[in-house]
Amino acid sequence: MTATTSLQIARAATLKPIEDVADMMGLGRHLLDPYGTGVAKIDLAAIDELADRPTAKYVVVSAVTPTPLGEGKTTTTIGLGQGLNRTGRRAVIAIRQPSLGPTLGIKGGGAGGGRSQVLPMERLNLHLTGDMHAVTAAHNQLAAMIDNAVFRATTSDLDLDPAAITWRRVLDVDDRSLRNIVLGLGGRGDGVPRQSGFDITAASEVMATLALSRSLRDLRDRLGRIVVGYTRGPRPRPVTAEDLHAAGTMTVLLRDALKPNLLQTHENTPALVHCGPFGNIATGNSSVVADLIGIHGGDFLVTEAGFGADMGAERFFNLKCRVSGLTPDAAVLVTTVRALKMHSGRHKVVAGRPLPAELLAENPDDVYAGADNLRKQIDNIELHGVTPVVAINAFGDDHASEHAAIRDIASRAGVRCAVSTHFTDGGAGAAELADAVAEAAAEPNDFGYLYSTEVDLWKKIETIATRVYGADGVDYSADATKSLQRYTRFGWGGLPICMAKTHLSLSSDPTLRGAPIGWRLPVREVRASVGAGFIYPICGQMQTMPGLGSDPAAAHIDIDEGGNTVGLF
Structure with a gap:
């Protein structure tokens, strides 16, 4: 029987011994701590052992502002890694570890899907190495x-x-x-x-x-x-x-958790899976140590940043790269036909519900109508001096005219664009994207941080709000102002900013589509993550504990007579 679901495809795949996958990265077996079949922890000694090896081209995968369904950054990251290998370039990918909450909630697994997923799929989505x-x-x-x-x-x-x-x-x-x-x-x-x-x-x-x-x-x-x-007391101290x-x-308790996890993709590309910080209130990126190892493990290191370029990519550039010292060579901006149609304001996408028939109908005009979001997210990549490549994550119900519209939008913005069918075709379907990314990464860039940590906290916040989100300015609540003053007094004013806001809009209002103008960013609260090393302003209402939907994924997961998992993703 032909494998049709992601779980069936995963079980039909042929995995290499994890030691052979490590060999592809130049990792000696003395650096591995095996965790069952197909998974190993990597000793942090690998950072120093690999340091003298050539540095890979560093590519971050981001996206337009997504629909509630997500636009496939993880599958694109995996597919791109496979596509680079298919086209004769050695690649390593790095992604976040899925959380059980979304896996058992409405989103499903976070290991990719189809023929662009990280394996073993069940292990990755359910506990992995703990x-x-x-x-x-x-x-x-x-x-x-x-x-x-x-x-x-x-x-x-x-x-x-x-x-x-x-x-x-x-x-x-x-x-x-x-x-x-x-x-x-x-x-x-x-x-x-x-x-x-x-x-x-x-x-x-x-x-x-x-x-x-x-x-x-x-x-x-x-x-x-x-x-x-x-x-x-009147002058409290932290x-x-x-x-x-x-x-x-x-x-x-965290000693072993600090070691990155090594797995492989459906086509045996090495995959570093490590850490899973929230994408809308934390960094939304996988670990620094995984990238410090992966950057010396091949010709390309492809990593994913959560949500849109205004969220995960901005934190990647201004938080993660500050800590790692690594410099990105190119960025992939994932888009879909459905996302741009949603940003036209003419269609509504609701998580857990089928896409409306009118959104699926051929209509390139709707794609053009939602193009402002794509253009702004291209600008957000270029603000940091990095060359973007637009990746059209193709779905079976897309139309050629709609892909042509996205190519035209990208061309007018002066950036490369490629259609990728990695979900159905694996690395072969990402070959065009791989070539475009390799060309972009070969060009010189002028990477730089958006702001200096030496400017005050207010200036950092306003720089992100106005230059990345497109706000006219920032309005602070009395509590937010008091907190910023307190943090400055405590000596935390030199920390960078991790803005907490909705991922469903460039603005702080999740209902605003496209690239909103004529609005101001409301900062209602400011918290300090001094251990992580950033200050995070909270804009709008943010939930840090999700709830289950009316039909959660957990209601469909079980075991069959043979003891195999069924219903996962």
Whole structure:
């Protein structure tokens, strides 16, 4: 029987021994810690061992502002890696690890799909090597030590204010009922009652910290700097994980999680899968250490940045590249016909529901009507001095005239464009895209950060808002202004910015399509992720704990008579 679903395609694939995949990257077997069949951890000693080898061309994959369904950045990243190998170039890919929340919720798996997926698919989507659980454990161990300090306030000299604790707990599920809770109910020995809540593990500062750490020592230092709350009194001071003597244990719990995971694609391209920070409130990129290894493992390193170029790519350039010191050579901007039609404002796409028939009908005029978003996201790549390549992620119900419209839009913007059918055809379907990316990466560029860390926090925020999002300016709430003043006083003004806003619009309003003009960015709150190393303003209403839909993916996953998983993705 012909394999039709992604799970069937994954099971029909022929995997190489993971040691052979490592050999393709020049990784000695002494650097591998096997985790069952087809998966291995890579020792961080690989960073130094590979450092003298040639540096690969560094390519980041981003996208237009997506529909709620996503536009296929992960499959494009995987397909491009396979396409580069198909065209005679050695490639390595790096992607984030899927979260169980979205996997068991409405999105499904995060391992790619069709003939452009990372394997073994079930392992990757369900636990993998336990990194997510290690982050959960480290985060919640800190939370337990915070509440223990509050409970034992009479014997502690921290004077931690229970009303000023900012550290919540995390869990790697979608569970809206845990967003806001009261802790410490019961008897006197059950703790001090206070209001708190849960976030999803991917939203944890520990996850962002893990992704941005360069070494075990760096991780230990960053964890110690995590701010969990403030002391009492008229001039409160920050209380850190180091103050609570929690950072050491957290580091031990994360020791193995800091090692990148090595897997392979459907066509045996090496795949580094590591870390999974949220894309709308955190960096939305895989780990620095994975890239420091992968950059010396082939001719190209292709990595993915979450959501649109205004989100993941902006953080990739201004946060991740600052830490890694790596310089991108090209960027891929994924678009789809359906995304540009949605940005015309004439169609509505709802996650979990079939696409409307009128959106699927041939209509290149709708593509042109939604082109402003594509043009602005091209500009957002070029703002950083990087050459973009537009990748049309083709679907079976697209029309040739609509692809021609996107090519025309890209041509008028002065950038390369390629149609890719990697989902159905694997690397062969991405050959045109691979050639276009190789040409772009061979050209000189003028990469630079959008802002200097020496300017104040207000200026950094306003630079991102006006130059990347297209806002006329920024409006700060009284609480946001107070926080920025406090963070500057604490000496955190030199940290870069990680803006938290909706991924469904260039603006802070998820209902605004295209490239909105005549609006101002409202910053209602500003938080500090001092351990991860950034300040994050919150624009609009952000959910850090998703909820399950009316028909979650988890309701369809089971095992068959042979003990095999069914219903996954």
